[in-house]
Amino acid sequence: MSESLLDIRDLEVTYPIKGFGKQPFRALKGVSLDIKPGETVGLVGESGSGKTTLGRAVLGLAPVTGGSIRYREQEIGHLHRRQRRALSSEIQVVFQDPYSSLNPSLTIEQILSEPLTARGVDGKAARARVRELLGQVNLPADTADRLPREFSGGQRQRIAIARALALDPKLIVCDEPVSALDLSTQARVLDLFIEIQERTGVAYLFISHDLAVVRHISHRVAVMYHGEIVEYGDGDQVTARPEHPYTQRLFMAAPVPDPDRQEQRRADRRRLMDEQAAADEQAGAGLGAA
Amino acid sequence: MTELVAPVPVVSPTRAKTSLMRRLVRNPVGLTALFFLALVALVAVFGPLLAPADPNAASLQTILLAPGEQGYVLGADSAGRDVLSRLLSATQISIGAALVAVVVALALGVTGGLLAGYYGKWFDSVSSWLTGLIMALPGIVVLLAARAVLGPSVWLSMAIFGVLMSPAFFRLVYASVTAVRNELYVDAARVSGLRDGRIIARHILSVVRAPVIIQAAMITGIAIAIQSGLEFLGLGDLSVPTWGGMLSDGFTKIYNAPVLMLWPSLAIGLTCISLTLLANALRDALERSSSTRKRRRAGKVNGAPAERAAVVGHADDVRAAKGEVLLSVRDLHVGYDQPDGSLTQVVHGIDLDIRKGEVHGLIGESGSGKTQTAFSVLGLLPSGGRVTKGTIDFGGLQLADAGENVYRKVRGKRIAYVPQEPMSNLDGAFTIGSQLVEPMRVVLGLSKQAATERALALLARVGLPDPKKTFASYPHEISGGQAQRVLIAGAVSCDPELLIADEPTTALDVTVQAEVLDLLRDLQAEFGMAMLLVTHNFGVVADLCDRVSVMQSGLIVESGPVRSIFNHAEHPYTQSLLDAILEDGEPRGALAPRKEVSA
Numbered sequence: 001m002s003e004s005l006l007d008i009r010d011l012e013v014t015y016p017i018k019g020f021g022k023q024p025f026r027a028l029k030g031v032s033l034d035i036k037p038g039e040t041v042g043l044v045g046e047s048g049s050g051k052t053t054l055g056r057a058v059l060g061l062a063p064v065t066g067g068s069i070r071y072r073e074q075e076i077g078h079l080h081r082r083q084r085r086a087l088s089s090e091i092q093v094v095f096q097d098p099y100s101s102l103n104p105s106l107t108i109e110q111i112l113s114e115p116l117t118a119r120g121v122d123g124k125a126a127r128a129r130v131r132e133l134l135g136q137v138n139l140p141a142d143t144a145d146r147l148p149r150e151f152s153g154g155q156r157q158r159i160a161i162a163r164a165l166a167l168d169p170k171l172i173v174c175d176e177p178v179s180a181l182d183l184s185t186q187a188r189v190l191d192l193f194i195e196i197q198e199r200t201g202v203a204y205l206f207i208s209h210d211l212a213v214v215r216h217i218s219h220r221v222a223v224m225y226h227g228e229i230v231e232y233g234d235g236d237q238v239t240a241r242p243e244h245p246y247t248q249r250l251f252m253a254a255p256v257p258d259p260d261r262q263e264q265r266r267a268d269r270r271r272l273m274d275e276q277a278a279a280d281e282q283a284g285a286g287l288g289a290a
Numbered sequence: 291m292t293e294l295v296a297p298v299p300v301v302s303p304t305r306a307k308t309s310l311m312r313r314l315v316r317n318p319v320g321l322t323a324l325f326f327l328a329l330v331a332l333v334a335v336f337g338p339l340l341a342p343a344d345p346n347a348a349s350l351q352t353i354l355l356a357p358g359e360q361g362y363v364l365g366a367d368s369a370g371r372d373v374l375s376r377l378l379s380a381t382q383i384s385i386g387a388a389l390v391a392v393v394v395a396l397a398l399g400v401t402g403g404l405l406a407g408y409y410g411k412w413f414d415s416v417s418s419w420l421t422g423l424i425m426a427l428p429g430i431v432v433l434l435a436a437r438a439v440l441g442p443s444v445w446l447s448m449a450i451f452g453v454l455m456s457p458a459f460f461r462l463v464y465a466s467v468t469a470v471r472n473e474l475y476v477d478a479a480r481v482s483g484l485r486d487g488r489i490i491a492r493h494i495l496s497v498v499r500a501p502v503i504i505q506a507a508m509i510t511g512i513a514i515a516i517q518s519g520l521e522f523l524g525l526g527d528l529s530v531p532t533w534g535g536m537l538s539d540g541f542t543k544i545y546n547a548p549v550l551m552l553w554p555s556l557a558i559g560l561t562c563i564s565l566t567l568l569a570n571a572l573r574d575a576l577e578r579s580s581s582t583r584k585r586r587r588a589g590k591v592n593g594a595p596a597e598r599a600a601v602v603g604h605a606d607d608v609r610a611a612k613g614e615v616l617l618s619v620r621d622l623h624v625g626y627d628q629p630d631g632s633l634t635q636v637v638h639g640i641d642l643d644i645r646k647g648e649v650h651g652l653i654g655e656s657g658s659g660k661t662q663t664a665f666s667v668l669g670l671l672p673s674g675g676r677v678t679k680g681t682i683d684f685g686g687l688q689l690a691d692a693g694e695n696v697y698r699k700v701r702g703k704r705i706a707y708v709p710q711e712p713m714s715n716l717d718g719a720f721t722i723g724s725q726l727v728e729p730m731r732v733v734l735g736l737s738k739q740a741a742t743e744r745a746l747a748l749l750a751r752v753g754l755p756d757p758k759k760t761f762a763s764y765p766h767e768i769s770g771g772q773a774q775r776v777l778i779a780g781a782v783s784c785d786p787e788l789l790i791a792d793e794p795t796t797a798l799d800v801t802v803q804a805e806v807l808d809l810l811r812d813l814q815a816e817f818g819m820a821m822l823l824v825t826h827n828f829g830v831v832a833d834l835c836d837r838v839s840v841m842q843s844g845l846i847v848e849s850g851p852v853r854s855i856f857n858h859a860e861h862p863y864t865q866s867l868l869d870a871i872l873e874d875g876e877p878r879g880a881l882a883p884r885k886e887v888s889a
Binding site: 036038039040046047059060061081085086087088089091092093095096097100101102103105106114115118119153160163166167182183184185186187190194209210211212213215216217218219220234235236239240249250252253254255256257258259260261262266269 | 473474475477478479480481482483484485486488492493496497655656799800801802803804807808826827828829830831832833852853856866867868869870871872873875877878879880881
């Protein structure tokens with residue numbers, strides 16, 4: 001198997017809290033994760049679990065206070081702005097909110113050509129590349145002259161994907177890219193992600209709160225809880241036969257879109273919760289005795 | 291299954307810049323102000339060339355000539371100087387000096403605000419401290435002191451005034467920049483490899499541009515007023531003609547030639563008023579605050595489909611509740627009045643029956659009209675929205691065109707509501723307890739003590755671990771899941787016949803969602819209430835509902851018992867929604883070994 005594209009070891013991110021004597025907030029408490037070229041690693045967790053912080057740390061948007069992030073053997077956790085800019089053709093991003101991730105006052109062409117012209121591509125070549133990118137995400141060529149507000153959420157997310165692809169990156173951090181989309185749009189955008197990956201060999205760090213979405217797109221899945229990864233393994237195993245109690249709870253909590261099977265799932269969940277509560281009690285009693 | 295043809299939006303491409311100018315010109319006030327200011331600008335540039343005489347040429351023969359005499363169009367002043375020539379020359383100096391003040395204020399305030407807002411850190415602290423200091427200085431005193439030290443130059447005093455006014459720009463820019471700095475598109479630009487200078491120029495300046503222009507217009511007006519004030523007090527340079535200086539001169543002769551005061555007063559007053567009006571018109575144009583809502587009955591109706599397609603109905607199965615119909619909606623149309631008098635229809639005629647004790651799911655994608663339907667039952671459509679046709683029968687009461695007095699007997703007594711965003715539906719200024727107790731006292735007429743007891747019992751019933759503590763907490767002290775439990779407690783406090791829940795779990799984490807769904811199911815059984823559950827999540831429908839109606843573009847396309855819909859969906863739209871569900875999908879599997887695509 002090929003070596004890792006991205007290798008995260010014992011990563012810690014701590015946010016200072018404003019105010020004298022306040023404890024800083026540890027968003028990540030020693031997280032380790034690796035991504036191979038062309039692979040999708042899904043990152044599942046609930047709000048506040050630190051999954052978005054992990055993505056932002058990889059992008060250089062969060063303060064790394066410990067551990068290492070290595071991209072192709074190069075340490076990228078503490079880069080200067082200038083060195084970071086050089087990485088922009090390697091690591092890109094698609095954000096959750098397709099409404100605030102596109103500047104409302106720029107046309108789609110201006111948005112898409114921005115990363116190109118920043119690298120010195122001349123105007124004509126950039127325009128041609130923009131047409132090509134729009135084709136790649138299945139948007140008509142006349143999209144280029146329009147403003148973001150003329151597009152629906154799904155279309156905006158395609159534009160954001162096109163922007164991420166502009167510099168041919170090797171890794172795209174996808175932070176909840178389909179959470180704000182409708183069900184049918186969500187399925188189409190996910191298929192677009194897979195299609196692009198199969199064509200270009202780009203790797204994804206795919207962050208989502210939805211186990212089903214992550215199962216659909218990920219080769220491997222990591223589950224985050226309170227700033228730590230509690231389970232990490234093949235997507236198949238983690239999303240269908242989870243081993244960690246938290247992943248089990250997460251798995252059982254998602255309602256099944258079938259009334260009869262959901263009734264069964266509900267009963268299973270109740271049983272699991274009771275079992276885990278009993279196990280916790282025993283562990284607590286054991287600790288108390290010791 | 292990659293069906294990937296994106297529909298082309300129908301909106302024609304418009305550019306924000308051109309339309310701003312057009313909107314400004316369309317506003318009569320803005321147009322007049324703009325016209326007058328253009329005139330002043332022309333005079334400021336060409337005034338000295340147009341002046342018939344030297345503005346400083348004094349003559350004993352022409353002292354205090356009346357307007358029109360001896361070819362002096364506006365007369366002569368106390369030193370026999372031609373008033374028209376002085377006015378024309380003074381315009382250049384007064385406007386020029388005011389512009390000096392604005393340019394200095396802009397240069398300091400905007401640059402400082404951009405740097406402090408974007409980079410923060412030490413520059414932020416230092417510049418905030420400096421602006422605080424400047425704002426605390428008494429402006430007039432500083433200007434008087436500067437005059438005493440530096441001499442009576444109008445340019446110098448206006449430059450100093452510019453420094454004094456720079457905090458106005460600093461604070462404005464600083465606030466806009468700190469707001470926009472955390473926008474995702476700025477993060478995206480950083481990840482795209484843009485330099486900071488470029489990010490500021492492209493993404494940040496465009497946001498602060500408009501408010502800065504508005505502020506500049508206001509500040510110019512203030513600078514002219516302050517400058518004239520100083521001149522009027524006789525603190526200006528007497529060798530150059532200025533509006534304030536002319537005013538001062540006229541004031542000394544107010545009994546002999548009162549008309550001398552008229553011209554500079556007009557110039558100062560009209561210019562200041564025009565600048566303020568222009569700033570207001572600009573703000574209106576930018577905020578697009580059109581408040582014309584005239585209801586025209588014969589208005590055009592937009593967005594209505596040509597004809598109503600038949601609803602795919604499913605026969606009741608054994609499990610479907612066979613109770614009495616509690617809520618009966620027939621041919622409901624909901625529309626929004628547009629500023630131009632037309633009507634945009636969002637719900638195009640739907641029928642909906644909810645029986646007693648039944649949980650009815652209303653499922654659809656965004657924009658399908660499901661929330662509009664729920665709000666029209668509650669009589670809570672946003673302003674401009676109304677039921678344009680159809681009936682809403684709730685236990686014999688007609689709600690479709692009911693007034694507030696009918697709703698007062700229904701809302702919070704017989705129909706309760708659980709919203710999507712729990713946090714924004716609690717008032718941060720009051721404790722949870724007072725927000726629960728107050729409605730119970732007003733609506734149910736309970737005493738304070740009885741209401742408190744009932745609130746505590748309800749908080750315990752909805753599964754909050756420490757009801758007393760939650761009762762005394764403020765909304766920011768509890769989590770989203772707890773807030774939703776509190777709202778559910780408030781909703782069932784009146785023992786309602788119908789509970790309308792609009793995406794009650796969408797804002798919650800999955801594990802919390804499961805708990806809230808359990809709670810809703812238990813309460814529904816306990817109180818025997820009917821429920822209208824608006825959602826986009828088929829899992830939630832499968833968990834709670836007895837019946838489902840599927841909405842698409844303002845119409846119900848399929849309706850029936852929940853099992854029938856899930857197992858035998860007939861409408862293509864329902865089928866496509868069910869196909870899009872990922873829950874049952876296969877996992878993608880491990881990464882297959884592949885050849886390197888690029889070296």
